[in-house]
Amino acid sequence: MTGQEPALGRLDSGVVITLAGAAVGVTAMILTVRNGLTEWQYALTFGLLVAVGEMVQFRVDRSRNRAPIATSAALGYVLLRPPEVAVPPEIAQAVAVTGVATLVGVLPRVIAGLRWDLVVSSRRVVSVACAAAVFSAVTPPGLYWSGTWQDAVALTGAMLLAVLTAAVVDAFVGAGQTTERYNQPFPAALRDELVIAVRIGLAMGLSGVLLAASTSLIGLWAMPLVVVPLLLTQFAFRRFASAQRTYRTTVRSMARSTEIAGFSSPGQNARTAQLAVALGHDLGLTPSRMEALEYAALLSGVGQLALADPSPGGASLLRTREERRRAAEIGASVIERSGVLDHVAEIVRHSNDPYRQGRANNADIPLESGIVNVALAYEQLVGEGTGQSPAKAMESIGLGIGAEYDPVVVESLRRVIGRGFRF
Incomplete structure (x- = not known):
């Protein structure tokens, strides 16, 4: 399921x-x-x-x-x-x-x-x-x-x-x-x-x-x-x-480039987007924001292509803070070149910002960035080949509430997982 x-x-x-x-x-x-x-x-x-x-x-x-x-x-x-x-x-x-x-x-x-x-x-x-x-x-x-x-x-x-x-x-x-x-x-x-x-x-x-x-x-x-x-x-x-369908297909094709290059595991971007959409629904985002959120989750790893070597299994959490920040900035710049995805680029730009240093002090940072951050973390902890249980992953993410992750989004994740979400 x-x-x-x-x-x-x-x-x-x-x-x-x-x-x-x-x-x-x-x-x-x-x-x-x-x-x-x-x-x-x-x-x-x-x-x-x-x-x-x-x-x-x-x-x-x-x-x-x-x-x-x-x-x-x-x-x-x-x-x-x-x-x-x-x-x-x-x-x-x-x-x-x-x-x-x-x-x-x-x-x-x-x-x-x-x-x-x-x-x-x-x-x-x-x-x-x-x-x-x-x-x-x-x-x-x-x-x-x-x-x-x-x-x-x-x-x-x-x-x-x-x-x-x-x-x-x-x-x-x-x-x-x-x-x-x-x-x-x-x-x-x-x-x-x-x-x-x-x-x-x-x-x-x-x-x-x-x-x-x-x-x-x-x-x-x-x-x-x-x-x-x-x-x-x-x-x-x-x-x-x-x-719109052609547009969506193009975005998905762009997202697959990181998988082909080995910077993310097969299906990782799609799973991250799937969870991000579930969180967006739970938080009551409007359809236009939901679309931008899904695109941002799909394209969140594009900037990793500029890094020297891929992470083992596409686990970007193993990167240093500086590498993740640089990849997010590069990814946002690439997305901005499309000329029509500026809001998506802004979400991606802040998708690796720690909550305490980002949205907690800057209301201009979109909530969607925090959603992508949590969705990506959960996918890398629970996704294919990782072996962690949802309970263990929630425990790991819970340790970062208020510092790394937005408390509102983490609480939403608890509700979504509690209702039986599965990749």
Whole structure:
């Protein structure tokens, strides 16, 4: 096992979310079959759009896939109020169409062996169901876009409330999942989910409102007017995500240079980064700081290439203080030459500073430097081929609290190890 080991007997949050989404979807399908499908042309059109959006989903971050077109289409369908329809889509029908279309869209990805995330799809079904329930509760049956301007204002407010509900529900579910998976404090996980909701969810929600409003006023012919810009936006997101993946691959390749040259043991940099990320989650760092922390941990040994000879087994702790300081400074200078990793370089520059002589007296030194310092020390004590037990390593690191190591980070390490962290 790697990372945080789940507690025995505890049901995985992903399973709970998937079961909840399945229960909501199946219930909606049973009710729809019993009551009959109304306005099939709208159900078919929006359902096809959800399915297509699911087919072209992409990975916008390292944790899960995103399907903005599918989400916008699902929200658009539950917010639909066409004036020529006597009865708008019921909650059950809207949720059932979303669930079936999601499965139809996922199937080609499964057959093709492409990445897909059933948990994210289940989260969408749950959040869309909540949005549909709120919209139905606050919108009178006779309220349509063809009415007065007061009706239009009321409908817009109801739509925005429903979209906000979907975003908040999804954020809370995602925060709970992150807390369970990475042991990140719930408030920090919720903060990160809300940031994502503002950056990406806002665009999806507003697209859903625009899709519903334009289709309600003009009819199904209005859909291309909204879908085409949404496709272009998704294309831009995909390009950005692809660039981020290339960037990450480049950093990992740079990190491996120390292993190839024999200045670090195989996998040492990756293990250090793995532990540093676990500590960052425990301390509630923001996603941008987490990314810089991971890159700094991966590249923390680059400066050793300027030293005359490698340490036995890549154990930089065997170096003198001056050698470690010089290697960190050289490594930071190398990283700075990239022109885009200045914050990472600053973390690496201070990653070998003793706490008492560094961050204890200089608040400008980033906490991430102390995290890398502790993570590197623990990896070299416990990593492959060292033979020390976690308890013995914690005892050794504990002797340096307040002098060599940041007490806050060491306490975080105790929590992370206590929860079953393994390389």
